[in-house]
Amino acid sequence: MRHHRIFAALYDKMIGLCERAGFRDARADLLGQAHGRVLEIGAGTGLNLSHYTADVDDLVLLEPDRFMAARLRDRIAADPSLPASVTVINEPAEHLPFDDESFDCVVSTLVLCTVDDPEQTVAEVARVLRPGGRLLCLEHVRSSSSERLARWQDRLDLPWGWFAGGCHPNRDTARILRASRLDVESLDHGEMPKEIGPLIRPMISGAVTKA
Structure with a gap:
């Protein structure tokens, strides 16, 4: 796991216009x-925090990059209105340090x-979800509508990762989710x-x- 001091410092400004x-x-x-007990993987600088509601009883935030976690x-310390008890854990998503079937919901955004x-990350998510639990995801992915764009995503995968903290623009995340032990409830393609x-x-x- 690499740690990205500069990327963490600039992240909120870089994504601010998009937000x-x-x-x-x-x-x-x-x-x-x-709702219920929620695990967010890759919580980053905490841009999701203000969107959780009172339906969340316990919020566990997983962030392996120490600069992002700081x-x-x-952000947590500056926000007294958070709807739940909040815990930050510095661990990778591929090896979740939690018991089987211990969360009602897992969140993954970018x-x-x-x-x-x-x-492996999706397999770990499936392991820690309770039966009937859901993975809520919002992810950028490899283009399925433009082969030309998909080829550019392949070509620029390595330099983009250097610039963007290890991000892969050509990940076919929809395929990975459909091939997992989780059942696709709804998965909308957009931009x-x-x-x-x-x-x-x-x-x-x-x-x-999770069935």
């Missing part, structure tokens, strides 16, 4: 469905593009706001459920 152009609303729509803790092993740039504009959002 104001509509991605913040997409976060709110998704996270309004979270900013996450600062995370599965950066984990080292997305298949991130145009302010984000075409390379990572293709997006999926929705829920997958």
Whole structure:
């Protein structure tokens, strides 16, 4: 696991225009469905925090990058209105330090593009979800509608990762979710706001459920 001091320092500013152009609303729509004991993987600097509702009883935030985690803790300390008890844990998503079937909901927003092993991460999510629990996801993905864009995502995968903290623009996350032990409840294909740039504009959002 690499730690990205500069990327963490610039992240909120880099994504700020996209947030104001509509991605913040997409976060709110998704996270309004979270309830009970919730695990957020790759919580970053805490941009999801303000969107959790009183239906969340206990919130566990997983963030392996120590520089991101420091900013996450600062944001928590500055926000007395959080709806739940909040815990920050510095661990990778591929090896979740939790018991089987211990969460009602897992949240992943712009995370599965950066984990080292997305298949293992989704398998771990399935393990810790209770029966009937849901993974709520909002992820940019490999283009399924433009082969030309998909080829550019392949070509620029390595340099983009250097720039964007290990992000892979060509991850076929929808395929990974459908191939997992989780059942796809709803998975909508759309686009991130145009302010984000075409390379990572293709997006999926929705829920997958543990039977």
